[in-house]
Amino acid sequence: MEKIAKIWPYLLLIIGAFVMVFPFIWMLSTSFKAPIDIFSLNIIPETPTLANYTQIFEESLFLRWFINSIIIALITTISVLFFDTLVGYIIAKFKFVGRTILFILILSTLMIPTEMLIIPWYMMSSEFGWTDTYFGVLFPGLMTGFGVFLMRQFMEQIPEDLLNAARIDGMNEYSIFFKIAVPQVWPAISALGIFTFLSNWNAFLWPLIVIESSSLRTLPVGLSYFSSGEAESKWHLIMTGATISVIPMILVFILLQRHIIKGITLTGMK
Template identity: 85%
Template sequence: MKPGKLLPYIALIIGAVVMLFPFIWMLSTSLKAPMDIFNLNIIPESATLANYIEVLQESMFIRWFLNSVIIAVITTVSVIFFDTLVGYIIAKFTFFGRKFLFIVILSTLMVPVEMLIIPWYMMSSELGWTNTYWGILFPGLMTGFGVFLMKQFMEQIPEDLLNAARIDGMNEFSIFFKIAVPQVWPAISALGIFSFLSNWNAFLWPLIVTESSSLRTLPVGLSYFSSGEAESQWHLIMTGATISVIPLILVFILLQRHIIKGIVLTGMK
């Protein structure tokens, strides 16, 4: 290869190494004995799985993992359905106050999550949602970003295609599910990944709204390994983080083709 073509590949390789190094160090630390975790060796001198056995058997890690899976999956499905439906309605239907409604939805993106914590908690406390799955779930069931994203994609669907379906006798829900949704599947996949990642990694709200150990999510549970309960056992923290990142990698591998396609389509008319 010519030097001019080789330089971009070198830059990409260097960038990949920089991005992957924290994950490699995390995996390496999870395989080290407690007395070796501060050694600078990337490859452990005596690799062991004892940390994984201790995390899985001596803590409620499996329960925390299942809690995170339940919450992430339910919120992702809800976001995909409701955000796609609202985006379709705003993009393809004409009704009074449509633009105002869209502006109101967009305005929610300017409100920091930290400002919503107190209203969320007061509402949860009054309705008895604290220390429940529903209390963790409800803030993430619908997002303004998802509505905005799906509206932009829905606008690209030709009106003639939808009108032809109406002439053939299809009702609006059938048109939405059978005509509109397949046309914007790349955007739905990207939205699903964004939603799954954000809810899987959510820490502040689950920490505030839950009290019992059995309702902790993974980020909240892992934080207790660095508190008085586990005396900052870094080998356990790295082990739990290594296990918790596996579902994210699997989701991205399964849907990365749709993400790339969605990014490409955003620049097309």
């Protein structure tokens, strides 16, 4: 009984991992299947082929969509990391009139569903001529209330004595922010970077609405047209495109997970 008691948690973890991973295994397997074998129950293709990967690049603007998504996700992530970290630092470490009210207003934006903001965003885009442009897709996500909240909570844990010591040594506020505060909150910055990149990489509704040209489509919007009347339902291409689209997300996590694990507990002093 003691052996069973020790083994069953691992069995549950293995079952849970299999349930989570199986759809990705099926997606990868389908990307190597011929169209006629897509709905077969064989996980390992009987006759693996790379024709789907060749076809998706030849019959669509997949490469352009991929580059569009990379550009939008990177620019948005860099913007969010810089501005949200800066605003979080200011709210956490500077005392000024209206600081609490400002923070509450920023938090209140988290209570508004994205669907309710679509119409105001589109009216702004139309008024300023941002529709069917990169900036039209970018501007709603250049700063986020969640990012400000997250960074403010981490910045609060940095000891005031550490910042004051830097001021006594003659460092200006910009140097204190970049050289003292930012290194202390790398775990939060890494986590925010992953969340922001993934959410913008997978964004579908807003790019679908604001983009009209096929050459400016992002990857999720472009892939959706493989299952529409424009290209009929080509499941082998959908699975192939989805397989390729997972690669950047895996790379981002691999690059940033070290910072998250290393600093899972913020000590404030190094």
